[in-house]
Amino acid sequence: MSMLYIVSITGCSYLSACLGVCRYPLGMSGGQIQDEDISASSQWSESTAARYGRLDFEEGDGAWCPERMVEPDSLKEFLQVDLRSLHFITLVGTQGRHAGGIGNEFAQMYKIKYSRDGSRWISWRNRQGNQVIEGNRNAYDIMLKDLEPPIIARFVRFMPVSDHSMNVCMRVELYGCEWLDGLVSYNAPAGEQMSLEGQPVHFNDSVYDGAVIHSMTEGLGQLTDGMCGLDDFTHSHVYNVWPGYDYVGWTNESFPNGYVEIMFEFDRTRNFTTMKVHCNNMFMQHIKAFRQVVCYFRSEADWEATPLSFSPVVDDVNPSARFITVSLANHMASAMKCHFYFADAWMMFSEITFQSGKCLHTHKRSPPNHRLILSSNRMVSSPIPSPGDDPTHKIDDSNTRILIGCLVAIIFILVAIIVIILWRQVWQKMLEKVRDPACSHTFYLIHKARPIVYYHVILLIYLQLFSPVPALTSTVVAVTASKAPTATFAQDGVPHYAEADVVSLQGVTGGNTYAVPALTMDLLSGKDVAVEEFPRKLLTFKEKLGEGQFGEVHLCEAEGMQEFMDEDFSFDISDNQPVLVAVKMLRADANKNARNDFLKEIKIMARLKDPNIIRLLAVCICSDPLCMITEYMENGDLNQFLSRHEAEGQLALISNAPTVSYSNLCYMATQIASGMRYLSSLNFVHRDLATRNCLVGKNYTIKIADFGMSRNLYSGDYYRIQGRAVLPIRWMSWESILLGKFTTASDVWAFGVTLWETLTFCNEQPYSQLTDEQVIENTGEFFRDQKRQVYLPQPVLCPDSVYKIMLNCWRRNTKERPSFQDIHRALLESQA
Structure with a gap:
């Protein structure tokens, strides 16, 4: 049976709901949440109604206040927020009633209840089973509390708690991001217990919010909490919990049919692209990833008769935990039932995520056993089946x-x-x-x-x-190198960094560091750029953006930063307001080499002065820990910004989503090209250009940054070797992957991918239909140049002239790729 459909991709990479970065305010303080979506059990008066319960607002009488005093063990009063759609909520903030000094009411403790459908309410508990959250100690300070585990909900209730009768008032904010998977519940057998060296190891889903008797029904839990289990299941990401906590596991002795059935329910009928399952593979303990998965789909009332089957290669060599990507071949469904077959005595999962699109209309679907093959300028249907697409394919x-x-x-x-x-x-x-x-x-x-x-x-x-050959310096080899960076020259005479320097791609703090050819660095060595020392006491920590091997990146507010800046730089805020900044901080345990690299990075950053490049503002290097303070833009990175928006048009009107016009997309892309033009003029190579490394300010202002790699949200964008996320292969040119060459020409390649991301609203990862290994294999096709290489498809919004710019960026011959000056000029002309 064939159906016509139009899809709007809303899926994301496998860690789309990362705990460390999915912390955006959802709109209580910013006003995105409307008054009609805020309600309460009662109120003192009209001036203390629910709509005044917004964090950091002083309207009305300064807060929401319930009509009655809060009594011990009473949960009758609540402030409720309707987010209008499912959200992944990782953090909450509360505040009391200050009202310019005339109020002094606050909640010392509170509980949270949440709901995905408005009818079934669930009490939040932390990982140790406690429901009560510590609240405020005065009426004006904001108290932020991480939700561990996070919750997936549309409706959230704050319920003040007290150990004695007292008046309370509250202002609140929720932090997180939209839940793009659309998953509202999964049903599965209850996790089981293993005996390891005489000690019990529990693999139960301890945070599951549905019913748990012999099986788990109508809830979500550890398989959707954004926390991937470690390679060794006896360790955990979370402290004060038992071994095996991060995994839900089963033994084949309990399943005579040889498989575990998990059913997934979604918020609407969706067009499914892939399912990613994070599995443990400690085969020494008789634990392996699944041997085969068979999935059934339900779009209306009945299950489809023909299932989809997928068999990954069984790995008896590498015991590392891993994501297995299952192609779902664009099946349309609102529910899915999957049978995961045992490959050994035990099977353990820690995360299951989905990439899918919303189905809005009907259209003919491609015939079975057809897959979409990307050509140089369009997406075509090919009758060549692959093992992941053929439902009858099994591996012997x-x-x-x-x-x-x-x-x-x-x-x-x-x-x-x-x-x-x-x-x-x-x-x-x-x-x-x-x-x-x-x-x-x-x-x-x-x-x-x-x-x-x-x-x-x-x-x-x-x-x-x-490896002695400079032109064959491989990034695969490079990640194990430990020598100091040295510059080498390819046959075309363009300086690029050799194998040892690729090690520093991740940088001291986890972010990318600009590659500077040795000749350029020598020219800089005799010049000193004055960077002011900034008082640490004037920095106020807001949240941790990410971390690397020797450092961390924090979002902070800096008071009085205007006094420390050059005359040629000014902030778009008044002098007495704090400035939002990113602080790269070197850890105390960093070695001497990391310390020297950090100071080198300061020296490089101090040279960069361009409207479209993030600026180094000040440093704290008179004492440890060493810090560099850079700009931060209020709208976050471009990837997350675009993911929250849609293109102007009928679809946006239906979903009532915020929009960005095509002209503004081009304006942002032109700014990226301008910033890269400046870097290339200094002979600097960025090496990690992507939307995750572009920050968005007011009026669609773009500034290129370098700490996207430090953020756990984007760990899926980097190819892992020996447990480290080091190579952004989906953005890298073929010569960077195979030859270790990072040049301005390879940055041009990455710009083409970044432009593609921008015009697709970052709705999917580049080459999302390919595994990491297949991406590497595709670079081999570019090397052989036998016209079998796969290109990214032309985005729907992209005119032919702009797609031609992308294709020129991806030319095999580096000399045939345009310069950033050419790209900038071409983008300006396309907007004329």
């Missing part, structure tokens, strides 16, 4: 083991051959062939090895053995 385990054995043997044979060649001292001729880009036969043979994991292993061995 015995054949897989034979294939793995053969591939391992091939690896050892290749290593032996290479050693013999080196021993006979003829390897120099091989290197000369490798330097020739036209010599792609060896890589083609490597590419023919399947699965992609073994392609990557062979590539890794190959590049490690031939």
